[in-house]
Amino acid sequence: MKMALFARTLSNAVSRYVLPKYDAILSSQLQAIQTRSLPIVWSSTTWHQEFYNSKTDLVDESEERTKYLESKEDFKYVERLIPSLEVPEPPKHDSYPTPSGWSPPKGSPEGLPYHVRRTRYHSHPVSIQQKHGGNQIWTIVKNVDGDIWTFGDKLLEHLEEVKGAEVGMTINEYAKRVFYKGVFKDDVIKWLENEGF
Amino acid sequence: MGSMGNRKALEMVRSMPRVSFVNIRDNPGSKKQKKIRGQGGSRGGESGRGRSGKSKRDTRPPIGYEGGTTPFYLRIPMFPFYKNFATRRQYLPVSLEKLQHLIDMGRIDPEEPIDVTSFVHAGAVRINVFDRVYGIHLTDEGADKFVAPVNLEVQWTSELSIAAVERSGGTISLGYYDPQSLDILSHPLQFFRRGQPIPKRLLPPKDLVDMYTDPSKRGYLSDPNQIKEDRLLLAQKFGYELPDLTKGSRRALHRLRKDPRQIFFGLQPGWIINLTDRAVLKPVDAELQEFYRA
Numbered sequence: 477m478k479m480a481l482f483a484r485t486l487s488n489a490v491s492r493y494v495l496p497k498y499d500a501i502l503s504s505q506l507q508a509i510q511t512r513s514l515p516i517v518w519s520s521t522t523w524h525q526e527f528y529n530s531k532t533d534l535v536d537e538s539e540e541r542t543k544y545l546e547s548k549e550d551f552k553y554v555e556r557l558i559p560s561l562e563v564p565e566p567p568k569h570d571s572y573p574t575p576s577g578w579s580p581p582k583g584s585p586e587g588l589p590y591h592v593r594r595t596r597y598h599s600h601p602v603s604i605q606q607k608h609g610g611n612q613i614w615t616i617v618k619n620v621d622g623d624i625w626t627f628g629d630k631l632l633e634h635l636e637e638v639k640g641a642e643v644g645m646t647i648n649e650y651a652k653r654v655f656y657k658g659v660f661k662d663d664v665i666k667w668l669e670n671e672g673f
Numbered sequence: 674m675g676s677m678g679n680r681k682a683l684e685m686v687r688s689m690p691r692v693s694f695v696n697i698r699d700n701p702g703s704k705k706q707k708k709i710r711g712q713g714g715s716r717g718g719e720s721g722r723g724r725s726g727k728s729k730r731d732t733r734p735p736i737g738y739e740g741g742t743t744p745f746y747l748r749i750p751m752f753p754f755y756k757n758f759a760t761r762r763q764y765l766p767v768s769l770e771k772l773q774h775l776i777d778m779g780r781i782d783p784e785e786p787i788d789v790t791s792f793v794h795a796g797a798v799r800i801n802v803f804d805r806v807y808g809i810h811l812t813d814e815g816a817d818k819f820v821a822p823v824n825l826e827v828q829w830t831s832e833l834s835i836a837a838v839e840r841s842g843g844t845i846s847l848g849y850y851d852p853q854s855l856d857i858l859s860h861p862l863q864f865f866r867r868g869q870p871i872p873k874r875l876l877p878p879k880d881l882v883d884m885y886t887d888p889s890k891r892g893y894l895s896d897p898n899q900i901k902e903d904r905l906l907l908a909q910k911f912g913y914e915l916p917d918l919t920k921g922s923r924r925a926l927h928r929l930r931k932d933p934r935q936i937f938f939g940l941q942p943g944w945i946i947n948l949t950d951r952a953v954l955k956p957v958d959a960e961l962q963e964f965y966r967a
Contacts, residue, residue: 543957544945551954553939554784554946557861559794564779575820577773598778 523613564597568574584672589623592673600673604663605655615660617668628654638663686954762807764829765798769837772797776823786929786938788823790849793859800859802852810846813837824918824926828892835891836907842916844927848893849877849885854936861937865946870956871933873942873965894933934966941965 572579581594595601601618620627628647635643635656646658656664690696711717722729737744775781780795789809792798800806808828816833822842830847838845850858854874855862863873877885877894885892889901889907908915918927934942943965945954956962 499710528825540959545955545957546947547953547955548951550939550944551946554861554948554951554953555938556939557790557865557937559862566777567779569777574777575818576777576815577818578774578777585928 563598566598579669582669582672588671590627591621592617592627592668592671593619593621594673595619600665600668602661602668604659604661612657613659614646614655614657615656615664617656617664618652620654624652624654625648631664632656634667635660635663699873707881759805761805763805764808764810765800765806766810767792767797767827768812768814769819769834771816771817772811772823772825773821776821783823784926785922786826786926788826788848788860789828789855789858790937800855802856803860806855807852808848808850808855821901822923824929826931830890831887832907833911836911836913839904839907839915840911840913842918842921842923844891844918846891846893846930846932849874849881850936851875863866865948867946870945870965871940871942873935873967874936876933893930 512585566578566580578599580598592601595600595618603616603618605614605616606612607614623645628645631654632643634647635658638660639658643660646655647653648655698786702802702934706747708721710799719729727733737746739745772781775795775797779831781791785791789798789800792809793800798809809823809832810829811827811831813831813833814946818835819837820841823844825843825845826848826849827845827862828849830845835845851874853872857872871944883895886894888895889902891900891903904915918924929938931938936942940953941955943956943961
């Protein structure tokens with residue numbers, strides 16, 4: 477009964493819940509979420525249990541409401557729990573590569589006809605695609621700006637040297653992606669780092 | 674720009690009426706005609722069931738029937754592969770390599786205690802308690818590369834990962850969260866918006882009590898003195914020098930531990946969060962306080 481009263485004292489306060497600072501970020505981030513350029517870390521769990529049952533726990537409005545203390549200082553513990561909607565910039569390290577093996581782009585030499593952008597998480601845009609239960613494996617390089625054909629041929633030369641045999645290649649110019657048949661993720665990443673991307 | 678053909682096509686399109694249902698058609702061959710039961714090619718009359726026989730009269734034998742021999746599904750003895758499958762607990766894996774990467778990239782702050790919320794907000798895991806997920810399993814892949822001194826709380830781990838964390842000057846503990854508490858911990862903002870008081874975290878069930886009271890697994894209900902002894906034993910076993918946590922700037926960080934009834938650091942059960950006014954509301958009533966402190 478008391479818990480029901482406790483909740484009712486706050487029903488007005490909690491009706492509008494969005495932080496003003498959070499609201500400003502939210503509107504811009506909602507647009508970004510629609511274009512699928514940000515991480516979505518919320519899940520759609522539904523643990524909406526009724527705090528009080530309006531049929532059985534009838535609240536007598538004439539009864540005195542329970543008292544409570546308001547604390548603004550303790551809100552700092554809540555602020556820590558609100559997630560940032562932006563991917564943070566990596567902090568500056570004393571030396572690269574970092575213990576996990578990451579290093580920022582060195583910068584490619586001027587005059588290169590192509591450029592490979594990092595992903596929004598600051599990593600190389602190289603991934604493995606498996607189809608038909610793993611019978612078909614491709615290494616994909618995305619975000620290739622500029623002359624994608626020259627880039628594809630150059631990297632193909634290197635991968636054929638690594639493998640010692642022919643390597644299949646497909647270029648999707650419109651999507652700025654290059655596909656290499658086989659597992660070459662580590663080799664491609666090393667090559668991209670050498671190029672300065 | 675372009676050839677005469679393109680230019681003519683564009684002019685034609687400009688003068689044409691708006692595209693609507695009236696002037697749209699499926700590509701030839703895209704839609705297959707449904708089978709007709711009436712007087713089709715076979716002259717009909719059988720309702721699509723063919724001439725006399727078991728298929729027409731619905732007297733076919735059951736699936737798996739092998740003409741009289743004992744069917745395969747009766748020959749092979751039953752084995753309970755999926756017994757109690759729906760009640761089994763899942764712990765989502767996060768490797769030490771991944772944790773080190775997240776710290777290097779600034780997605781997890783090593784100066785603050787790390788728990789399930791940090792992993793979810795960094796995007797390393799997506800926790801859905803309705804999949805019977807009971808927390809995070811810290812795997813030992815990347816144990817050689819791990820160097821960050823952290824205050825870590827997970828729900829399952831191995832001896833090697835405990836050693837890797839303690840060698841780099843950190844602490845690790847295993848904490849149990851019941852499904853409701855884990856849901857609240859993984860999605861705190863969603864919970865604060867409900868205007869409900871923070872619930873008490875429940876104690877582990879019978880089959881998990883042994884794990885969470887075991888000092889060698891750094892359980893949160895185990896004796897801290899025994900944990901201290903076990904840290905030395907582990908350092909001797911794996912052959913590294915145990916760093917002294919009582920000295921240094923991170924001393925306060927490594928002492929932070931949650932109460933067994935607490936879900937969030939700094940926030941107690943029974944408190945309600947008011948996001949609009951940026952305040953925390955605490956009950957004053959003695960009965961309520963006694964309930965939430967139990």
